[in-house]
Amino acid sequence: MQSFDIDKSDLLRLKTALENSDAELQQVLQQYHTSEIAILFEKLQPEERERIIKILPAVEASEVISEMDEEHHPAELLINLDKEKRSEIVEELDYDDATDIISQLGESEQQEILDGIDQEDATNIRTLLTYQEDTAGGLMNTDLIKVNVNLTKNEALEEIIRQSEQMEEFYTLYGVNDIGELKGILSIKDIIKARRQVRVEELVNTDFVFVKADLDQEEVAKLISQYNLTSIPVVNDDMKLLGRITVDDIIDVMEEENTEDILKISGVSEDEELSGGWQDAVKSRLPWLVINLGTAFLAASVIRHFDATAAKLPVIAAYMTIIAGMGGNAATQALAVTVRRISLSDLTDKQAYNTVLKEFLVGMINGAANGVIVFIVALLYDANPKLGLALFLAMTGNLIVAGLTGATIPLILKRVGIDPAVASSIIITTFTDCIGFLLPLWLATKLLL
Amino acid sequence: MQSFDIDKSDLLRLKTALENSDAELQQVLQQYHTSEIAILFEKLQPEERERIIKILPAVEASEVISEMDEEHHPAELLINLDKEKRSEIVEELDYDDATDIISQLGESEQQEILDGIDQEDATNIRTLLTYQEDTAGGLMNTDLIKVNVNLTKNEALEEIIRQSEQMEEFYTLYGVNDIGELKGILSIKDIIKARRQVRVEELVNTDFVFVKADLDQEEVAKLISQYNLTSIPVVNDDMKLLGRITVDDIIDVMEEENTEDILKISGVSEDEELSGGWQDAVKSRLPWLVINLGTAFLAASVIRHFDATAAKLPVIAAYMTIIAGMGGNAATQALAVTVRRISLSDLTDKQAYNTVLKEFLVGMINGAANGVIVFIVALLYDANPKLGLALFLAMTGNLIVAGLTGATIPLILKRVGIDPAVASSIIITTFTDCIGFLLPLWLATKLLL
Structure with a gap:
């Protein structure tokens, strides 16, 4: 009976017990709720987890295993146990949990586990295995x-x-x-x-x-x-x-979906395991970066078209990076608000229109506000009011583009049935980079040269 | 009895009924579950909502109001009703829901509502009003x-x-x-x-x-x-x-917290209402943009130090924007994974160390991979292998910095008790901008000039 908070001392205690005899380990384990053991489990090595599961009675072992995150591979833990213990644990699991775990294994391993358990249980699990993991059928429990x-x-x-x-x-x-x-x-x-x-x-x-x-x-x-x-x-x-x-299963789904949303909007593949290894992370992120490298070359090619301007006005290089970068930030803000709004409820045509209008306005106001600051800096630092005017207009223009793309692209994606979160900031900033380079260079060329 | 999906035809139907007599409107409303009316409610104008609440029996009206998002101001709706109807509705509400709504009002309006209802109910609500809204006391229901x-x-x-x-x-x-x-x-x-x-x-x-x-x-x-x-x-x-x-109250909390996480990591104040007006959005986002403008000037000042290099090698301007931009993207990826991981469970020192090490490795590999592409482009397009080498090294270096800051900064913030999500991509990209400009300019100066 306790308001519970696992801390370092609990982990230390368990780690110490793991160095000692089974009896001592058992005594320490008895002091924790199975949900607490499941949390401590995440901080342990696979062989330590195996030892604990072997020591725990099947009822408790099954509770701990069912609480384990997929990322920590409960299925592998199960397959490494001796046959008798494994069957006991699987029989204790709720059908939906057993199915989730067994579905992580290869066909022959699935067969091996199901052959070892009570045949009624096996039939129930076999039926549940036929449903896709991320559907109602894959989530449901037949125990009712x-x-x-x-x-x-x-x-x-x-x-x-x-x-x-x-x-x-x-x-x-x-x-x-x-x-x-x-x-x-x-x-x-x-x-x-x-x-x-x-x-x-x-x-x-x-x-x-x-x-x-x-x-x-x-x-x-x-x-x-x-x-x-x-x-x-x-x-x-x-x-x-x-x-x-x-x-309670829905709470897990919500956590999963929210993780996916945050990852996708940041240009990370939704499949990346948060605590996965570097190989996993490279595989998940490199493709996005390479796509972005392509679009970055596109944006940079804008700069090459204005070599003459850059040569005559070298200071423009520093300013254009500021304007492009600010556009990227404003677009990320508009994108986050729009994506989250869409994911919580569908918008009517009128609401979608109002959203775009609002982001246009916000972009204009925030752009003008930051544009004034840049104008003042150009005036004081470079004593160049014409440059200041070009930069003011470029900042305002780019932040309008940022607001419009940040709101419009996810709305369009949603309409055509694509997850709006893939309109990640990585994609959106291509626009603000291109326009962020183009506007100051073009306006400076027009107004100053 | 239906698997339910509100669509445009339902909204159209309700909107049409709103043009007609009370009897007709009543008939249409009867065909919907109160949860469904609550969803349709979000698409209506305040005066339309008021009309529906007036027509619905108090039991149903209270259910609809309790389902309303705070963003749509249920408290204002309530205060606009006549006294009798209002009291009936408040008495039907669960204590926790009534408290949430009433807490949105000013003191005198709170008094007015509470004076009009059953005194036992009023006492219960008054007690609940003393708890902070975002604590267990503010969430709890005394009905048990x-x-x-x-x-x-x-x-x-x-x-x-x-x-x-x-x-x-x-x-x-x-x-x-x-x-x-x-x-x-x-x-x-x-x-x-x-x-x-x-x-x-x-x-x-x-x-x-x-x-x-x-x-x-x-x-x-x-x-x-x-x-x-x-x-x-x-x-x-x-x-x-x-x-x-x-x-069910916790599900609402999770949605709220997840919205805050996505907004904060994207540099939007957590208080911004998703469907709020442009004034609200400007207030919430402009401060972040101005902070970032300051840091952008810092990064741009790096460029001004290398005016000589830029003059002799104008093509470097285009390349350095690519390297800085790629650093920003890689940092956003590392940040999203780390922030989400921290928000789901606390990390031990060892796990934190491994996270930083992993992001260092991922940055190095992704940096080298993209560096090779940039090297090849510099070779083919500019026929300049020394430039290619400088860009390869700069890209690798900047993506290492991106990985390190994206992982380290949220971990440090968490340790000192600050919400790691405020290490938004806006803040992190300051580092990758500075290093992304500095490295190619400095390396090009060393290797080429």
Whole structure:
């Protein structure tokens, strides 16, 4: 019973225990909740994790493994265990967790694990393995309480107690008919309060939200968030109840999707593991950098067209980098606000139009404000008011371009069905670089030479 | 009963109904779940929202208002209603939702609303108003089921049914002693299954996670996510049960925190409303841009030191913008991965060291790869292998700097207690700009002149 915060002393304690006998290690482990062991687990070496899993009873070992991040390869940990322990652990896992972990393995290893466990469990897991990992089917758990709507109150209560024997939390109860079609949801409160003779049919709430097994997990998360649900039933095309998704799995989905958003908008492949090795990171980031190198050459070719201007006015080189860089920053701001807004809710045409208009205005005002500063610097430092005017206009112009591209490109991508977050700042800054070089060079040529 | 997706036709339908009589509008509204009306609400004008709230029965109106985003100002909507309707709606709201909304108003308006409602409700809301909005106390709901641990099974069951009369979902039951101290949590399943004479004391689970009222909401979200909880009790320093936070409120917190992360890393103030006006956006973004303008002058002053080099080798201007820009991109990548990693879990010293080492390696490899491309271009396009060599070295050097700053700065900020996301790409790129200009200019001067 504690408000919990793992700190260094806990890790040190566990590390020390790992140097000692099994009995001592066991004693230390007993003092932690399995969720706490799972957090400490992330800081350990693979062979240390293996030792702990071997020592823990199967129930607890399965809880720790189910909490492990995919990045730390729970599947490999499992496959390294001896056959008996492994089977015990897999049988203790919730079907959806077991499926997630087993799906990381090769076909023959999957076979090996499933052959070693209870055949009913194996069948359930095999079915779940057929769904895509990032869909409702891949998220759902088949472990749930379903009650035939033809039962009476007392029969239903008995049935619920029987089915809940092996479950920790059951959230919602589901009412199904004789052929397994979902008819409604039931609250335990209504069953308890009902009179004896009442049948489940009269108690179910038929106004419920459900999802099909192939729905994308991001859409499932949106529904659960919008309707404030604790769980949502998953059905097939014939309305047969397949499973349910609980809100704790959705929290993991949200974390995953948010990580992907931040990475994509920063020009990192969404598949990069945050704690992965350097090989992984190079593979994920180098392609974006090479694409950007191509666009950077494009922007730089603008400069080469104005060699004469640069030779006569060498100071322009320093100023144009400032204007291009500021454009990149303003575009990144507009992009972040627009991408996040789109990802939280769809925009109507009018809202999209207003967004672009707003970013145009913001770009103009911020551009003029920074333009005035640059004008003053050119006046005081270079004693050149014409240069100052050219720079003021260039800064304003480039920040307008920044606002427009930062808002328009993600909106267009969304309309054509591409994830707006791939309009990463890397892509957007190509525009602000090109315009940021072109405008000061061209305006300086016109006004000064 | 539907897997739900609001589209344009729904909005059009509602907009048309808004042109017509109250009866027709009522009929259209009846076809939507309150969560759906809340989504459509975001696309309407304030006066249209007001009309709908006036027409809806208080129960439904309160559900719609509680679902409204703070950005759409539910408090103003409420204050514009006539007194009677307003009181009805506030009384229907959950205490936590009512508190959130009322806290947006000025003191006299708060008073006016609270004076108009049931005094028990008002007292509860007044207590909640004393907690900071972004703490456990500000998030919690005081509506919960608590059972004295001295009751027998049957007494407890009666008590639960009595208390649950006005609640939709109760998630967890709480066992308290005579003076209101939290003793443990209870599952409805265990109560139903228990024998008659058993007392609650024997049924409560005393191994539970709780939080104090002043804990930051982000920490609450982490606990709920780590322990896979559906709700968490909130206590004061004497372990007296104050309320509980449910997982659906945490989903809103996670969305909020993730929005803040994306905005901050992109150099936007965390307070900017995504759908706010241009004034709001200028206020939130201009300060960052002006700070960056200062640092950009710093970077540009590097260029002015090499006026002689630029005059003799004008092509260097184009190349140095490429190298500085690529550094900015690589730094943004390293920053995004590191910030997201830190925000999901704390790193040990060893993990922090490995992160920096990894980013150094990634910077070197990506730098060398892009450096080779630039070398080849300088060779083919400018027929200048010495320039190519200088550019290769500069690109590699700058991407190493990018990796090191992108990883080190957020790690240092975290250690000194500053939010690592403020190490936004805007700040980090100052380094890569300075080094990105300095390296090619200095190396070209050394190798070529």
